[in-house]
Amino acid sequence: MYKILIADDEQKIREVLREYAEYEGHTVVEAVDGMQAVELARQEDFDIIILDIMMPRLDGFSACKEIRKFKQTPVLMLSARGEEYDKLFGFEIGADDYVVKPFSPKEVLARINAIIKRNKTSDTAQAEIVSFEGLEINFTSRDVKIDGVKANLTPKEYDLLFYLVRNKNIALSRNKLLEEVWGYDFFGDDRTIDTHIKMLRNNLGVYRKFIVTLRGMGYKFEAEG
Amino acid sequence: MYKILIADDEQKIREVLREYAEYEGHTVVEAVDGMQAVELARQEDFDIIILDIMMPRLDGFSACKEIRKFKQTPVLMLSARGEEYDKLFGFEIGADDYVVKPFSPKEVLARINAIIKRNKTSDTAQAEIVSFEGLEINFTSRDVKIDGVKANLTPKEYDLLFYLVRNKNIALSRNKLLEEVWGYDFFGDDRTIDTHIKMLRNNLGVYRKFIVTLRGMGYKFEAEG
DNA sequence: AATTGCTGTCACAAATCTATCATAATCGGA
DNA sequence: TCCGATTATGATAGATTTGTGACAGCAATT
Secondary structure, three states: OEEEEOOOHHHHHHHHHHHHHHHHHEOOOOOOOOOHHHHHHHHHOOOEEEEOOOOOOHHHHHHHHHHHHOOOOOOEEEEEEEOOOOHHHHOOOOOOOOEOOOHHHHHHHHHHHHHHHHHHHOOOOOOOOOEEOOOOEEEOOOEEEEEEEEEEOOOHEEEEEHHHHOOOOOOHHHHHHHHHHHOOOOOOOHHHHHHHHHHHHHHHHHHHHHHEEEEEOEEOOOOOH | OOEEEEEOHHHOOOOOOHHHHOOOOOOEEOOOOHHHHHHHHHHHOOEEEEOOOOOOOOOOOHHHHHOOOOOOEEEEEEEEEOOOHHHHHHOOOOEEEEEEOOHHHHHHHHHHHHHHHHHOOOOOOOEEEEEOOOOEEEOOOOOOEEEEEEEEHHHHHHHHHHHHHHHOOOOOEEHHHHHHHOOOOOOOOOHHHHHHHHHHHHHHHHHHHHHEEEOOEEEEEEEOO
């Protein structure tokens, strides 16, 4: 569900949090110090960042400030009891919440969920992506990658592929395809589909195998993914 | 959590906002015009005040100015699109933020939280900045730098770019863009977008590459950052 | 009143896509 | 294996879509 960055120099703590977070279906990336956390935050978009305060190289406060210069990712601070309590309390550095050690992972996860829910403004919506072996289809950004390389499809090819994939493992007659992809007001030839299937296959390279011809019927996209 | 004053002459709007705010646990007080808002603000301490601009008896601008004479309560303005745009933009009257109608209650609540948090954190308001290579976009101060040099964009160009960037890596149809950037009440031509995209691209120099044409669809801002 | 800057529209050129056709290849059943 | 039916493919003309420069109407500013 969420993508979480956990920065703490104690492996034990990272481990415990990761375990709980992954159990809830989140993705976790770890950093062992503040510097690394800032770097990772710069490169990727996280739903939330968890920063321990006492860390080598760059402490949690400074890391938080640094991150806030370029990202608004919610931050949850971890602190030992009494440690810089005032700063924490005032959230002067822009943290969204904090948890005092020793904490229960359960509580941390609860806070994470609360913070993310509070901060979610349609922004961090997950892209809709499906992949079949090396064929990756991103419905959200409307692009298709073949072994990591972007394919250059024409509008009709996108529409056709997207429709096939959305109805994968379903036999689709030419009429059905015409109606759904071309529109009810298209009065052209059936065989037009063949040509577009051809183009699509050419563009899909080895993954053309997913597009199966159903003789006397039509086509289908056949895959496990 | 927070105590909010909502001043709007439209009952519908007060109702919707109240519902959302209370759902988040805030306390809401309503005013039906600017005069009443000022009186209430004088008597009670709110965490934030929401003022519609068009109100009977005393408009939102004047109410805001009046309130600022005795309280520093953060103010969020509501305005119809285009309504006194510059005043709003300059925040000359001391408002902390503004939202253009029609807005989503969710967005308003998000802004409320942001404003209050910003005001509570020792007024070291952090600017919201994102960058993609040498292209730096500051949502807060509403400016754009190209390799460190400030670009001179027109309002529409800002709006368009900001929307694209906030929805980066998402395919945006012309209709979607018209609706979100121009507003639901714009009945002009699709192609207007093309022209503005053109201008934007010219202004972005080499970073025009981030704006990708999706033939038969629309455009998207494509970048990793 | 004149100037400047912004917006939306238009027209044309350039780029790109699509449908169709002709022909080749393939399939399935007799 | 052969034959008719169906599908694959290459080529291409015509249709769409997008990029761009020009411009008129407005609004704000001087």
